[in-house]
Amino acid sequence: MEQIFFDNASTTRMKQETLDAMMPYFIEKYANPSSIHSMAKEPRAAVDNARATISKILNAEPNEIYFTSGGxxxxxxxxxxxxxxxxxxxxxxxxxxxxxxxxIETAEYLEKEGFEITRLKVDKDGLVDPGELRSAIRPDTTLISVMMANNEIGTIEPIAEIGKIAKEDGILFHTDAVQAVGHIPIDVREMNIDLLSASGHKFGGPKGVGFLFMRKGIKLPPFIHGGAQENGKRAGTTNVPSIVGMGKALEISASNMKRNTEYLIKLRDHYIKRVEKEIPFSKLNGHRTKRLPGNANFSFKFVEGESLLMLLNMNGICVSTGSACASGSLDPSHVLLGIGLPHEIAHGSVRVTLSEENTMEEIDHAVDVLKSSLERLRSMSPLYEDYLKNNE
Known part of the structure; x- marks a missing residue:
C-alpha cells in the first residue's frame, strides 16, 4: 500500500540537492574547520557560505547567525x-x-529559578492580542517570546507589531520561528526581532541542526560551554555537513517560496472546503487566512483523535493528532484548550500538514478515507448514538 505523508510540520523530506551538497564534507573535505591547517580551509569556507546564505534570506548579517543542534x-x-x-x-x-x-517547559524551568512568567491568552483563532501584550508589560519585564507560527493550528502571529512594542519598551524579543522559516517571508529588521530560533529539518534540511539569529549588540551568554566555536558563543565541533545542508535547503525553499505557497494554499483550501462541506460536526482550528500555507487542523466531534489517526494510518495516510494522548498524557493539546475548545472536542483533532510534493489526488483520496473512517468510528460511539436519538 502506498503511503501518503501529510505530517510535514513534524519533519520534511530532505531533497537530493541538499544531500549532494552535504556529501563531500563527510568523506572528502572532512577536516575540522576550527583547525589551522590547510585542509580546514574548505570546510570553514563552506560553513561561512551557509551562514551568509541564511543571513541574506532573513535580512540579517552573517555574524548574527549562530549554529545549534536545532530549534x-x-x-x-x-x-x-x-x-x-x-x-x-x-x-x-x-x-x-x-x-x-x-x-513552555523552559519557562517552567525559569520559574524554578525565581523568574515570573506571564502566559498570554490567545483568541479563538490562536492570535495574540498586541494590546493585551502591552498591558502585560511591567517595569521588570525583560524578555518576550511569542512564536511566529503555531506548530499545531498554523496560525501566524502579528510578530512585527509585537516586535515594535518590545522595541519601544526596550525589552528583548524572541520568536520561535521553527515552523515559519523557509515557508513564509521573514525580515528580522522590519519585524524588530532580537532573537529567532530555527530548525533545518522543517524546511528540507537534515535533522539535528538549527540556528539562532542574535541581533548584533545583544551579548547573550553561551548556553553550551567548552570551546571557542561560533565566535565563542556555542561550544562543540562544527557540524559541517549538516550546516551546509541546512544552508542549501533554505536557499532552495526561499527561491521557490512564492510558487510553493500558491500551490500549497490551493491544496490546503481544497482539503478544508471538502471537509467542511462533506463531513458533519467538523471544526477548522486556527485562523482561516492568517495560517501557514500547508496547515489544516480539524476537530471532529464524537471521535477520539488517536483512533482516527490509527484508522487513517492503516489506510496509508500519515497525519498527526492534535491530542497529546499518544505521549502518555490524558489531557488534550494545550494549544487546542488555549483557543477555547472543550476537552471532548479537542481530543478529536487531526492535523494535516502538506508539502509541495503532495498532490490534489492525494488530498481527495485522504478526504475519502477520512470520511469513511469517521463514519466507522461514529457508528461505534455511544455519544453519537445519543445525539442521533435526541435529534430525530
Missing amino acids: TESDNWALISGARMNSKKGKHVIISSIEHHAI
Whole structure:
C-alpha cells in the first residue's frame, strides 16, 4: 500500500540537492574547520557560505547567525540566557499560552529559578492580542517570546507589531520561528526581532541542526560551554555537513517560496472546503487566512483523535493528532484548550500538514478515507448514538 505523508510540520523530506551538497564534507573535505591547517580551509569556507546564505534570506548579517543542534536548543538558549542576562533589571518574562513545549517547559524551568512568567491568552483563532501584550508589560519585564507560527493550528502571529512594542519598551524579543522559516517571508529588521530560533529539518534540511539569529549588540551568554566555536558563543565541533545542508535547503525553499505557497494554499483550501462541506460536526482550528500555507487542523466531534489517526494510518495516510494522548498524557493539546475548545472536542483533532510534493489526488483520496473512517468510528460511539436519538 502506498503511503501518503501529510505530517510535514513534524519533519520534511530532505531533497537530493541538499544531500549532494552535504556529501563531500563527510568523506572528502572532512577536516575540522576550527583547525589551522590547510585542509580546514574548505570546510570553514563552506560553513561561512551557509551562514551568509541564511543571513541574506532573513535580512540579517552573517555574524548574527549562530549554529545549534536545532530549534529546541535555540529556544532554550534564547529563553534561559536571555532571562538570566537581564535578571538584575527584572525577572518577568512574557510568553504566549500556545508556545511549543521547548518554550513552555523552559519557562517552567525559569520559574524554578525565581523568574515570573506571564502566559498570554490567545483568541479563538490562536492570535495574540498586541494590546493585551502591552498591558502585560511591567517595569521588570525583560524578555518576550511569542512564536511566529503555531506548530499545531498554523496560525501566524502579528510578530512585527509585537516586535515594535518590545522595541519601544526596550525589552528583548524572541520568536520561535521553527515552523515559519523557509515557508513564509521573514525580515528580522522590519519585524524588530532580537532573537529567532530555527530548525533545518522543517524546511528540507537534515535533522539535528538549527540556528539562532542574535541581533548584533545583544551579548547573550553561551548556553553550551567548552570551546571557542561560533565566535565563542556555542561550544562543540562544527557540524559541517549538516550546516551546509541546512544552508542549501533554505536557499532552495526561499527561491521557490512564492510558487510553493500558491500551490500549497490551493491544496490546503481544497482539503478544508471538502471537509467542511462533506463531513458533519467538523471544526477548522486556527485562523482561516492568517495560517501557514500547508496547515489544516480539524476537530471532529464524537471521535477520539488517536483512533482516527490509527484508522487513517492503516489506510496509508500519515497525519498527526492534535491530542497529546499518544505521549502518555490524558489531557488534550494545550494549544487546542488555549483557543477555547472543550476537552471532548479537542481530543478529536487531526492535523494535516502538506508539502509541495503532495498532490490534489492525494488530498481527495485522504478526504475519502477520512470520511469513511469517521463514519466507522461514529457508528461505534455511544455519544453519537445519543445525539442521533435526541435529534430525530
